[in-house]
């Protein structure tokens with residue numbers, strides 16, 4: 304491993320480009336960088352002053368490159384997602400948008416900005432924001448549940464199970480896109496073959512997601528990972544029209560170690576008068592059990608990190624300072640596919656999940672039909688860093704990982720550490736014995 308470059312302002316997406324450069328978004332920059340894979344130098348940098356980056360998890364997020372970026376003059380397009388201020392006045396109305404830029408091949412600059420889809424839900428928490436361009440030439444975009452029903456946004460109703468009415472879509476009211484994966488035409492419109500959900504065709508492809516920060520295609524199938532609450536991070540195979548259960552179900556529909564407590568519906572004590580807790584549900588807050596959830600379209604995960612029994616002790620007495628680090632989760636921040644025929648022996652046809660808490664990629668081998676995971680899911684490429692995203696060089700002998708600038712993770716000997724070794728960096732891992740190519 305070597306540090307390719309450091310000092311980046313919360314690098315969030317890293318993508319191998321057809322120009323053989325690494326395209327990186329800085330969430331806090333907010334910049335789009337093109338970085339040399341040879342010496343880590345910044346070849347070009349584009350600042351996006353229109354990005355709203357204030358607090359928490361907002362800012363410049365996903366990036367996807369058109370596959371014909373360099374190979375023809377008709378589609379030299381770069382797609383980005385970010386949060387912005389939709390209030391023209393003094394107030395702040397945080398929303399998210401998808402914007403397309405045209406990459407000028409001669410000048411090597413981005414220009415001709417075009418908004419594709421605006422006024423999407425945005426928050427300081429659980430924006431998700433991962434963007435990929437699928438083999439069907441559609442954009443896929445993840446929108447989290449906005450952190451609704453927890454912490455400072457605990458009194459906001461969670462909308463991951465809510466589906467929009469026809470009138471809302473006609474009026475471009477995308478409130479109910481929270482907790483969804485969208486499928487979008489390259490001009491921002493609704494694909495004619497998107498699923499019809501509750502009688503309405505919209506940009507929504509799948510629903511019931513908490514915070515799906517990773518999506519990747521593998522052999523034509525779409526996979527996603529998402530952060531769970533105190534357990535049950537998920538790896539999912541995404542199908543059009545699928546319901547992934549949140550907030551009624553976390554992980555498998557097993558009735559273990561999770562109930563949905565809807566704080567927004569607290570009565571007679573209103574939610575605003577309650578003090579949020581990860582452990583204690585006030586009597587005024589209605590709950591529903593996983594086993595009450597009866598949805599024919601429910602899709603269970605392929606794998607979880609980790610499913611625990613009802614008597615699991617989440618409040619670990621040895622972890623008093625920063626409990627979530629000790630919860631049975633890995634905090635999956637992204638996802639990529641390691642194809643068959645690539646360099647690393649034994650890694651063929653694997654999904655790689657980056658972990659914020661564990662400083663590792665979790666490698667999950669797909670079955671031939673892509674419908675299940677084979678064998679144990681193992682952590683690889685460990686360091687003491689929060690991994691935000693990865694990119695794989697064609698051929699698979701070199702893997703790049705971007706790291707968070709700060710934050711907590713599991714320490715070298717267990718427990719909690721806020722000491723990360725290479726913050727705000729691109730780490731480059733090269734297969735031993737590989738001499739370039």
Ligand SMILES: [Ca+2]
Nearest residue numbers: 317318692693
């Ligand atoms: Ca990536």
Ligand SMILES: [Ca+2]
Nearest residue numbers: 547548549554
């Ligand atoms: Ca789920």
Ligand SMILES: [Ca+2]
Nearest residue numbers: 553554555557
């Ligand atoms: Ca469960």
